[in-house]
Amino acid sequence: MNKKSSSLTAGIDYPKNWSQFVDWFHDEQACRDYLYALRWPNGFICPNCLVHNVPYTLPKNKLKCVQCRKQTSVTAGTIFEKTRTPLKEWFAAIWYLTNQKNGVSALGIQRLLGLGSYQTAWAILHRLRYAMINPERDKLSGLVEVDETFVGGVVDINQQDKKKFVVLVAIELIEPKGFGRIRLRQVDKATKNNVEQFITDVIEPNSRIHTDGSAIYGSVDNMGYSRKKTVHLGSNIPAHETMPGVHRVASLLKRWLLGTYQGAVQSKQLDYYLDEYTFRFNRRKSRSRGLLFYRLLEQSVTTKPLTYKDIKTR
Known part of the structure; x- marks a missing residue:
């Protein structure tokens, strides 16, 4: 559920600064837990049968629906699906991207994250740009x-x-x-x-x-x-x-x-x-960079996967 900005609080719903960001997202499990809360704020809903229940937890971070027995994960069906890049690095890229007023280049992301491949950094940025637009957004008016x-x-x-x-x-x-x-x-x-x-x-x-x-x-x-x-x-x-x-x-x-x-x-x-x-x-008038981080991450878990081939041919 997309919460109104007025109902969100820095330091509680999202990090208010870099120091808090590092403290919150210190390992992969912390990142997965945050994505879980963003994707299913009212509790797990099976993507397959849409039943609201508490799933079984399986090895390798898999979740299993108690109703239809379908396995899934917190990243399945999102922009992070099948990524080989650790979520910690994805989160850092999102924080950096939303905290730079004029944007960042793939080379900048590659250097920041220490990625061995420029193509990986390039693909990460394009996937995040793809997630920036909510297809359900309101139309312009007046x-x-x-x-x-x-x-x-x-x-x-x-x-x-x-x-x-x-x-x-x-x-x-x-x-x-x-x-x-x-x-x-x-x-x-x-x-x-x-x-x-x-x-x-x-x-x-x-x-x-x-x-x-x-x-x-x-x-x-x-x-x-x-x-x-x-x-x-x-x-x-x-x-x-x-x-x-x-x-x-x-x-x-x-x-x-x-x-x-x-x-x-x-x-x-x-x-x-x-x-x-x-x-x-x-979002040029937003006073909180942390809120921009939250919004982009929120949209990333509701955006369908995008392959490297999709990026090249979109």
Whole structure:
């Protein structure tokens, strides 16, 4: 059960600092116990028959349902399934990832954990980025700006053929001033169909959508939304002033990708980076890094396993 942040307490529900983190998660059993409480806060529920009971405990950290006799484990069916990396190292990676304001690279995780393989660190980070997005999250609402931007492209004279990727951006505006949550999505092209699907997926009906004058947004009024249209062509007012939200997000996203990952992002993995940026932006006002650690770990135990092949081909 996803607890409200207001009901969670630093030092009780999650570590409040690094010293406490080290004290809490000193061995694999401590990590498994914490995952168990996160996954089954009201007691074990068999993933197979959904019966609520106390399981048998078997060797090698296996759990056996007393009803259907199916064996499972606290990591089965989660982002940690079949991992060869100790949970202590996973926890350290999650703490480090959520405590770094601008993100971390796979090389940084490799050095931090002392991993022998860069690929292992790379896969860990991508799995955690995948877990950052809750598919059941609430849609955006109120006044929402929507636009498209380009990510990637030429960053030096030796990369003349580097392709730009199209990213759709939606951001809530908080009146009279301020920004709310965002949603990002990579698409092959900024077409009418792609934009309509994006809007339907991420914005609540009856919201007011602010767009530019592009024809790809022409059907918004017929989709259960009201549209505020601003035509930039020929206007004396810069686009970043009339639609400040989407332009701010696009600018910060590009700067973040360039600064943290040197712009070295491929199309197949861009979705993972967009997930991470969305997670960070939407929690930018969080005063507790420990709470971010808790939230990502909580989502990790409800996220289905992701194989290395899945990461390469997502």
